[in-house]
Amino acid sequence: MNRFKYPKITSQFMICIIAMLLSACVTQRVENVRQGGTGINEGEGIVIMAKSYHLGNQTEAKFISCVGDAVSRGQSALRVIPNQEFVDALFPWFEPRTAPAETKGLPALMARPRVAEQIESAGVRYIVWLDGDTDRVDGGGSMSCAAGPGGGGCFGFAWWQNDANYEASVWDLTGLEDTGTVSADVSGTSFLPAIIVPIPLIARAQNKACNALANQLKQFIISEDVT
Amino acid sequence: MVLENATIPVPLIDQIPLKVGARYPEVFNHFMHEEQIIGKEKWSIDLGQSNRLLFTQLFSSMFSDFMVIDADSDLDALMLDAIIEPSIDAFEFSVPSQSQTDEFAVWIRYRIKILDTAGSTVANWPIAAYGKSRTATFGNDAALQRAAELAMRDAAALIILQMNKATTIRNLNSQRTARSTESSTPLPE
Numbered sequence: 001m002n003r004f005k006y007p008k009i010t011s012q013f014m015i016c017i018i019a020m021l022l023s024a025c026v027t028q029r030v031e032n033v034r035q036g037g038t039g040i041n042e043g044e045g046i047v048i049m050a051k052s053y054h055l056g057n058q059t060e061a062k063f064i065s066c067v068g069d070a071v072s073r074g075q076s077a078l079r080v081i082p083n084q085e086f087v088d089a090l091f092p093w094f095e096p097r098t099a100p101a102e103t104k105g106l107p108a109l110m111a112r113p114r115v116a117e118q119i120e121s122a123g124v125r126y127i128v129w130l131d132g133d134t135d136r137v138d139g140g141g142s143m144s145c146a147a148g149p150g151g152g153g154c155f156g157f158a159w160w161q162n163d164a165n166y167e168a169s170v171w172d173l174t175g176l177e178d179t180g181t182v183s184a185d186v187s188g189t190s191f192l193p194a195i196i197v198p199i200p201l202i203a204r205a206q207n208k209a210c211n212a213l214a215n216q217l218k219q220f221i222i223s224e225d226v227t
Numbered sequence: 228m229v230l231e232n233a234t235i236p237v238p239l240i241d242q243i244p245l246k247v248g249a250r251y252p253e254v255f256n257h258f259m260h261e262e263q264i265i266g267k268e269k270w271s272i273d274l275g276q277s278n279r280l281l282f283t284q285l286f287s288s289m290f291s292d293f294m295v296i297d298a299d300s301d302l303d304a305l306m307l308d309a310i311i312e313p314s315i316d317a318f319e320f321s322v323p324s325q326s327q328t329d330e331f332a333v334w335i336r337y338r339i340k341i342l343d344t345a346g347s348t349v350a351n352w353p354i355a356a357y358g359k360s361r362t363a364t365f366g367n368d369a370a371l372q373r374a375a376e377l378a379m380r381d382a383a384a385l386i387i388l389q390m391n392k393a394t395t396i397r398n399l400n401s402q403r404t405a406r407s408t409e410s411s412t413p414l415p416e
Contacts, residue, residue: 053359054357060361061361088236089236090239091235091236091237091238091239091384092235092238092239092240092380092383092384092387092388093239095380095381095384096377096381097381097384097385097388098384098388112239112240113239113240113241114239115239118239
């Protein structure tokens with residue numbers, strides 16, 4: 001008699017299934033708009049900067065360092081010059097008040113004393129200007145916790161949604177032109193169910209946006225196509 | 228919270244060919260600002276000698292010949308082209324509980340007075356500088372300190388960018404040239 005054998009369900013497999021069911025929800029959209037040719041040569045690098053807060057930009061310092069780290073690691077890694085080092089070396093021309101807001105300000109900037117030489121010696125080919133931030137756009141639910149002599153616990157359910165919307169403009173300092181933009185819009189909903197013990201299921205929207213933007217930026221800069 | 232020795236990088240500029248002296252007010256040796264937020268905590272920031280250090284570093288980079296002078300300095304012997312008297316008109320900051328954000332912001336209103344060697348005011352220039360920093364990146368005390376540093380750096384950038392346009396200080400060089408030409412021209416017999 002043939003007996004049908006059910007697959008053996010291991011504890012690791014069960015943990016995977018539960019983790020997938022309980023995972024937070026993230027959606028992402030990454031796009032780029034190309035205006036000019038790119039490409040990068042040996043010894044050339046990029047610097048990643050936040051658009052000026054004098055213009056109302058709110059990009060977080062940790063997002064800038066996250067994108068810098070991600071661009072400088074992995075496949076097609078690019079040389080990333082630390083932005084504070086770049087800003088200090090070119091003081092005062094890349095301060096929030098003085099940094100050029102458009103590429104048409106670049107020729108005048110390059111004509112200033114020793115600016116072009118400093119940029120060349122640092123090996124900076126592209127400036128990537130980051131704009132955008134991560135906001136909590138919605139949330140709800142309730143949770144109450146209590147503790148007594150015999151122990152404590154929580155009961156309830158809370159959720160919140162974070163939207164991470166970032167745009168990176170890529171300026172070519174060789175051609176003094178705007179080569180295009182890369183954008184990443186990530187929406188993540190996190191959940192916090194609690195039956196005695198709260199179980200946080202966090203959607204890392206900002207982290208996802210960082211990695212998505214960095215990967216797209218690498219492709220954008222390395223690719224030499226003009227479409 | 229004490230802000231120790233805020234400095235600026237060496238600016239990429241051409242020096243203005245002037246011999247300039249700066250006279251600092253007493254408050255530049257130890258500037259402290261306190262703010263009590265209604266119904267909430269009290270914040271204080273101690274800039275120490277940071278303003279003195281900042282302006283000394285800035286003017287040393289901007290002018291070909293710079294020195295710090297005091298009330299006892301012999302101005303005739305020093306042969307200066309101009310005297311600069313920087314001062315602080317106002318210092319304000321906002322903390323996250325006020326702005327409902329995670330940011331500290333600092334506003335500093337400086338005043339730059341330029342005097343010629345006769346002691347006449349050539350320019351009286353108010354400047355507003357601004358800096359902000361997030362708590363998530365630096366922590367509370369460090370974020371306020373960073374915002375103050377950025378405001379001072381913003382002031383330095385503004386002074387470099389606008390000094391000559393706002394005060395016409397460079398013209399004092401031509402006045403010196405005219406004076407020295409007059410003094411070297413032999414008197415008619």
